[in-house]
Amino acid sequence: MTEKPVIDAAKAAAMVKPGDVVHIGGFLGCGSPDSIIAELVKLGTNKLTLVCNDTAVLDEKNNRITGVAPLIKARAFNRVIVSHIGTNPETQRQMNEGETEVTLVPQGTLAERIRAAGAGLGGILTPTGVGTEVELGKQKIVVGDRIYLLEEALPGDVALIKAKKADKAGNLVFSKTARNFNPLMAMACKLVIVEVEELVEIGSIDPDMVHCPCIFVDYIVMSKAQGGKK
Amino acid sequence: MIEYKENKEIIAKRIAKIFKSGEVVNLGIGLPTLVANHVPHDVSIILQSENGLIGLGPAPAPGKEDKDLTNAGAAPVTILPGGAFFDSAMSFAIIRGGHVDYTVLGVLEVDQEGNLANYKIPGKMVPGMGGAMDLTTGSRVVIAATTHLEKNGSSKLKRRCSLPLTAAHEVNYVVTDVGFFEIAGGRFHLREYFAPYSIEWILEHTDADIVVDENCKEIKL
Numbered sequence: 001m002t003e004k005p006v007i008d009a010a011k012a013a014a015m016v017k018p019g020d021v022v023h024i025g026g027f028l029g030c031g032s033p034d035s036i037i038a039e040l041v042k043l044g045t046n047k048l049t050l051v052c053n054d055t056a057v058l059d060e061k062n063n064r065i066t067g068v069a070p071l072i073k074a075r076a077f078n079r080v081i082v083s084h085i086g087t088n089p090e091t092q093r094q095m096n097e098g099e100t101e102v103t104l105v106p107q108g109t110l111a112e113r114i115r116a117a118g119a120g121l122g123g124i125l126t127p128t129g130v131g132t133e134v135e136l137g138k139q140k141i142v143v144g145d146r147i148y149l150l151e152e153a154l155p156g157d158v159a160l161i162k163a164k165k166a167d168k169a170g171n172l173v174f175s176k177t178a179r180n181f182n183p184l185m186a187m188a189c190k191l192v193i194v195e196v197e198e199l200v201e202i203g204s205i206d207p208d209m210v211h212c213p214c215i216f217v218d219y220i221v222m223s224k225a226q227g228g229k230k
Numbered sequence: 231m232i233e234y235k236e237n238k239e240i241i242a243k244r245i246a247k248i249f250k251s252g253e254v255v256n257l258g259i260g261l262p263t264l265v266a267n268h269v270p271h272d273v274s275i276i277l278q279s280e281n282g283l284i285g286l287g288p289a290p291a292p293g294k295e296d297k298d299l300t301n302a303g304a305a306p307v308t309i310l311p312g313g314a315f316f317d318s319a320m321s322f323a324i325i326r327g328g329h330v331d332y333t334v335l336g337v338l339e340v341d342q343e344g345n346l347a348n349y350k351i352p353g354k355m356v357p358g359m360g361g362a363m364d365l366t367t368g369s370r371v372v373i374a375a376t377t378h379l380e381k382n383g384s385s386k387l388k389r390r391c392s393l394p395l396t397a398a399h400e401v402n403y404v405v406t407d408v409g410f411f412e413i414a415g416g417r418f419h420l421r422e423y424f425a426p427y428s429i430e431w432i433l434e435h436t437d438a439d440i441v442v443d444e445n446c447k448e449i450k451l
Contacts, residue, residue, distance in 0.1 A: 027281045027318075028304035030297070053318070054358070057304060066304070086357025087304070095356070104349075104356070107280065108322030108364030115319045128326060128367045131398025134359075164298070176309070177282045178298040180318045211317075 001169035001202050006220045012193045013039035015219075016158050018047040023114065023185035025161040028087060029056045029066025031178030033162040033195035035224040037067070040160075041074045050077045051114065051156055053107065053181055054084040055091040075099070081154065083107035106134060109151050111184060117155035118187025118216075124151050159189035162223070163212070165198040170217030171210045172196075179211065186216040193219045232431050236377045237407040240424055243268045243451045245334055245373060245405050249275045256280065256325070256365055258335035259303040261375050265334055278330055280361040282321050285313020302361065325361065326368035333369035335362055339391040340374045342438045344401040344413045347393035359396055366397030378406035378435065385437035387411070387418060408432055410449075417441045422449045 013036055016022060026032030056067030071077065072090050079101045085091040094100035105113070112124045125148035129135050139150040161182040164175035172194060174182060186192050194217050238261050246268035249255060256278045257263050266288075269275060277286035279301050286301065287308035295306035309315075316324075324330060339347045346366060349359040366372050376386045387404060404411040409432055410422040421443045423432055429442055 027302070028300070030281070030300045030304065054360070082358065084358035084360040086360075092356060102356075104358045106359050106363035107318070107361040108326050108368075111318040111322050126326065128364045130367075132363065132395045134363065174315075174317075175298040176296065176315050177279070177300055179315060180282050183317050184319055 001214065003168040003202070004170040004214070004217055004220050006199065006222065009035040009039040009195070009221050009224065010042075012036045012160070012219060012221045013043050013045070015191060015193065016040060016045055016048065016160075018045060020157040021049040021051060021155070023051045023156040023159040023161075023181075023189050024068050025052075025159075025180065025182035025185055026056065026067040027053050027177065027180040029069070031162050031174070031180050031182055032056070032067035033160045033193075033221070033223075034067075036160050036193065036195050036221055037071060040076065041070045044074065046076050046078070048077050049079040049081065051081045051154060051185075053110065054082050055080060055088040058088040058090050079103070081105060081110070083110050110154070111181060113151055113154035114181065114184045114188045117153040118184065121153055123153050125149070126151055154188070156185070156189040157191065159185040159192045160195070161185050161192065162195045164196065165200060165205070166194060166196040166217070166220050167200050167202050167205050167214070169202045170194070170214035170220060171205050172212040172217065173205060173209060174211050183212040186212050192217050193221060195221045195223045197223050232426055232428065234379055234383075234408075234435070236379075238264060238377065240407045240451050241375050241377070241405050244410060244422075244424070244449070245375060246270070248373070249273060249332065251275065253331040254278055254284065254329060256330050256333045256369065258333070258362070260336045262334040262336060265375070278321075278324060279307070280321050280325060280365070282317060283309055283313055283315050284324075285310040287313070322361070322364050325364050328368055328370060330365070330369045332371045332373060333365040334373045334375050335365065337374045337376045337386065339386060339388050339393055340376065340401055340404050341388040341391045342413060342418050343390070343416055344399045345391045345395050346372075346374055346397045346401050347391045347395050349396050350394045352394065362396050366400040371402045372397065372400050374401050374404045376404065376406055378408045385435060387436050387438045389438050411440075419443050420446050422447055424448075425450050
């Protein structure tokens, strides 16, 4: 197995170009690549499209800022495609003032659209959203006796994801609920950069225990936030 | 003259009696989370959390929080022996695929057609639907948990929701702090009322069509 380049977070952030569709892992900040996000904020890259479960937590009063929230605050995105913005008032403000285009997608549909992009599918048929505003502008398809919405695949240019552990080939192991969208995004983007807390030799992860196979991963970044160890 | 007093614990207590051992249940953030505290000790349900686990346990002791182990509201949680973690596609395959028996969620409005609104007040507040649309579409039984009246005294149970819908015709039961309602045939069917409220009080304070079930009874919780 070939080893994947290990780069620092700043170099990883510099690979993200204005206009890119960026998939960022994490669920309200749990399982987000915090070191790469911090460097991306420093660089000030903007005009990005965010695909993420949510816009994380921005609660400056209680000094609680998680996941992609610093990027929202830094106005890195002109479009966000997420399932939830309720814990980040800045996203709501930008949406209300017309600064950022916010598309809300049901969480299961979002997961499946990302998975479809990585799995070579044009989209998926889901009953979720039928009879709600979510169905507006979408094709309805009847299969058997049920109505489904055609939801298109959602590919990205860059995936910034977080894993607990990688081997040097890029096989990944996630931790607990920090897994969430990370393995799906690894399949759906042209360039995949993973931030890890631990990097081990090839062969030291039991192949049965690999959550995301190495072929999806392009670059590895050691996490600063959690005091990563090699 | 009965004066209405909001009581979320009563709602949680009544909902907690619905489940049988082995059933898979997803509890929404807020009021529904309280339900877990009232499940009888001889009933063992499996809690699913849409951020990627089954076997959700209680909150950890202070100092034992794990940054990688949270619920769908980002609060630190634990996992019970026999639990499992999975990614978001698997989580929603469980939800959408009909493998969750009950979903309990809070509402802004719920109507007699089984419609539910809880993700958006246009122009005011737009938190987003998160997993709620998939949960209401895919779960076997959808339970709306809500105080009966708004702070201003208006009914949360409606003839027709006025807000954008989270779910169309998906709600099965509505449990409030005054009674237990089943939705069928475009009506709320009152099956139980909770002391000190009466059937008359409920009919007077609910802005919807209610059929009083012939076996409707008073319950003390």
